[in-house]
Amino acid sequence: MDWKENLDEKIKSILLFDAPMRDYTTYKTGGAAQVLALPENEDQILYLKHFSKKHGLAFRIVGFGSNILVSDSGLDGIVCCLKNYAGLSLNGNKLTAKAGTALDEAARFSAEKGLGGIECLSGIPGSCGGAVFMNAGAFGQETFDCLKSFRVITPDGEIKEISKNEVKYAYRKVTGIEGCIILSAAWELTAKNAEELKQSRLSILERRARKQPLEYPSAGSVFKRPPNDYASRLIDSCGLRGLSVGGAQVSTKHAGFIINYDKASASDIYNLIRKVQKEVYSKTGVRLEPEQILWGEFPKGEDCPRATLS
């Protein structure tokens, strides 16, 4: 019997079958998810997690899909998208966000309330869960700076509160939460002048629009910052601005971005990532490490991060 027939009738209203992942990722490309779930509460997330474990299915969590590249051949099993599991609450200086809340909304809300600590994360187009997962950051501020704790479903299916000091975090990296589903994040913010916070948020949004190719689909900076340098500077110095493979292009506005310029396939983007890595290595000796995560089947490569299944 097909495992899909064993799914509880009550959960079927939040499921999509053969859902194109281009609709759930900011690269706007990639194949279909066998099942895409859009849970609205913790019980539904727990049910899907247990169901996939029981049936030996691949289980992936997606927030806003702004840091992943999904292969053209699509994804088996269940993709659980948390964008409908959203909401903010404020208790004193403590801001709590459900995982599917837009990080930018958390930044906007806290600035309006005169609470500082996450205002520089304005404009990052990910979810709060995705931001905790990889310690997203910008303009000298990181998600973990003011983070107090976060709630997760552990790989064993237990719900647990983890304090920031229980995990290791660094630049775009958190260790100690592998296989966990982040349910919510809580920040301890600092009272500041609301007008100044709103102003700094606006200037960040303006700077992003001026410097980044926001008019095209992308997943932001493709590579992590190499020590004492910038990936975009290195790519530029190798003359790779505007380089393209199929419909994928190294942005002419910001060489650290690869954009879906004209109906790029995931393979176009992947092959362009590889080409940039090879060229930069042969011309400068620097190995660029991708920040973006590959989901599904891609040719084997030594250093692109692969999906971690929850």
Ligand SMILES: Cc1cc2nc3c(=O)[nH]c(=O)nc-3n(C[C@H](O)[C@H](O)[C@H](O)COP(=O)(O)OP(=O)(O)OC[C@H]3O[C@@H](n4cnc5c(N)ncnc54)[C@H](O)[C@@H]3O)c2cc1C
């Ligand atoms: C135009 C643009 C600009 C960007 N600028 C920045 C920037 O300035 N700084 C920066 O750090 N990033 C930036 N990014 C990248 C991206 O927005 C961040 O990495 C963001 O934190 C990803 O969140 P997400 O919800 O989209 O994660 P997704 O892409 O959906 O997922 C990424 C990874 O996180 C995991 N994940 C997501 N949610 C959860 C959860 N609730 N529990 C467990 N695992 C989870 C997924 O399984 C996956 O492995 C940019 C992207 C774009 C498109």
